[in-house]
Amino acid sequence: MDRFLSQTAEYALRAMAWMALTEPETPVLARDLSEGSGVPPHYLAKILRRLVLAGLLASQKGRGGGFTLARAPADILFRDVLAAVDAYPTGDRCAFGWGACDAARPCPLHASRSALATAFREWSASTTLASVQQGAENPSVRLSAALRASALRTRARARTRAIERPATKRRRSP
Amino acid sequence: MDRFLSQTAEYALRAMAWMALTEPETPVLARDLSEGSGVPPHYLAKILRRLVLAGLLASQKGRGGGFTLARAPADILFRDVLAAVDAYPTGDRCAFGWGACDAARPCPLHASRSALATAFREWSASTTLASVQQGAENPSVRLSAALRASALRTRARARTRAIERPATKRRRSP
DNA sequence: AGATAAAAAGAGCTAGAAGTCTTTTTATCG
DNA sequence: CGATAAAAAGACTTCTAGCTCTTTTTATCT
Structure with missing residues (x-):
């Protein structure tokens, strides 16, 4: 085993982190x-869809569309992100x-298990997306650069396609 | 999602907890x-086998055999149990x-992620099997009763089988 | 209107976790 | 020794997280 959270949960956090590091209001x-x-x-x-349904992202279809954060990064808890992809353990x-097993009638594992649950809940409820924006070496610089590069590639792709298709119109099978 | 650990990890902890609540030295x-x-x-x-291979349990084959704890409960960390079934996240x-992502060159998620990893490591390295033995309502009493009942069922099974097979000897297909 | 560009939807695939079943090995008892 | 009782081994099945591919819907631009 090499991770604490499910792959999907990690992807969701990663995507939201990227979003928090891009220019706000500009669709990605x-x-x-x-x-x-x-x-x-x-x-x-699919993950983005779930984040939209959970109200953490806004999406816009069609040309000029993309995804934007629905709220300020400081208002988005890690817990919200995990819950959006059903990766927030209830531990019930x-x-x-x-x-039946609760504080009143605890099983032998209850106390230890609760300690872990509490630690996890506190972590996920006290950490927000704003935390990814503050880094010692100002990682947002590197990230912005990466995204800029990505955007450039996007434009390059568009250009390439325009060249690949010189004046002839193609239509897919009817 | 309803659990923090994998099903297998939970089973392993559960089995070890039961072991810690039974009469020591007596094979289960x-x-x-x-x-x-x-x-x-x-x-x-299969899980028990892994716990044996990890040196947490001892096993004895044949009549009168079973499983016993290889060490005192206080010397068995939850981390040991999780590691035995490959459920201890490295988080590397x-x-x-x-x-590459470390304290020197941290990714934007590094700090938050480390906080969770640290909490988990501290929990699993500071909690031992002895923790399941101390309960407000002395759960070991209930557990001993449950195990006693189980042992009784075992003897009942033996009796039933003895009755089902009255003096005739059966042999499996050659 | 028509071309284009984006998200959204949905069917299907794959590997690994979880669980079952059968057989084999090893020990003990009478 | 032979019956019995336990763990151990291994083949096999099932379910689901993770991932891919194709098509559909919706918006915008010329």
Whole structure:
């Protein structure tokens, strides 16, 4: 094992982190986000959808569309992001296998398990997307550069396509 | 999502917790452990094997055999149990997708992620099996009762089998 | 209107986790 | 020794997270 959270949860945090590091209000393409963050494009699309449904992102279809943060980074908890992709553990089922298990009638594992649950809840409820914006070496500089590069690639792709298709109109099978 | 750890990790902790609550030195049958803890019997067998290989349990084959704790509960960390079933996250891969990411060159998610990792490590390295033995309502009483009942069922099974097979000797297909 | 560009939807694939079943090995008892 | 009782081994199945591919919908631009 090499990670604490599920792959999907990590992808969701990664995507939101990227969003928090881009120019606010400017729509970001799923494709650029995928290339920049390394999350598989189609899988990222599904994750983004869930983040939209959870009210953390806003999406705009069609030309000039893309994704934008729905709220200020400081108002988006890690917990919100995890919950959006169903990666926020409720921990309501007893680890010991008991039907009922609470503070009143704790199972032998209850106390230890609660300690972990509490630590996790405090972490995810006290950490916001704003935390990714402050770095010792100002990582946003590097990130902006990466995204700029990505945007340049996007324009390059457009140009390439324009060249590949010289004046002839193509139509897909009817 | 409803749990913090993988199903296997939870089963491993559950099994070890049961072991810590039984009479020391007295071998516990995998079957009784399964019935008592609710872990599927054959799956539990595999988990127990891993715990033996990790040096946390001792096993004895044949009649009168079973499983016993290899060390005192206070000397068995939750971390040890999780590591035995490969459920101890190393967290060495960057959550942001960077190849290199450490305290020197942290990714934007590094600090937050480290906070979680630290909390988890401290929890799993400071919690031992002894923690399951101390409960406000002395859960070991209830557990001992449950195990006693389980042991009784085992003897009942033996009796039943003895009755089902009255003096005739059966042999499996050659 | 028509071309284009974006998100959205949905069907399907794959590998690994979780769980089952059967057989084999090893020990003990009578 | 032979019956029995336990763990151990291993093949096999099932389910689901993660991932891919294709098509559809919606918006914008000329």
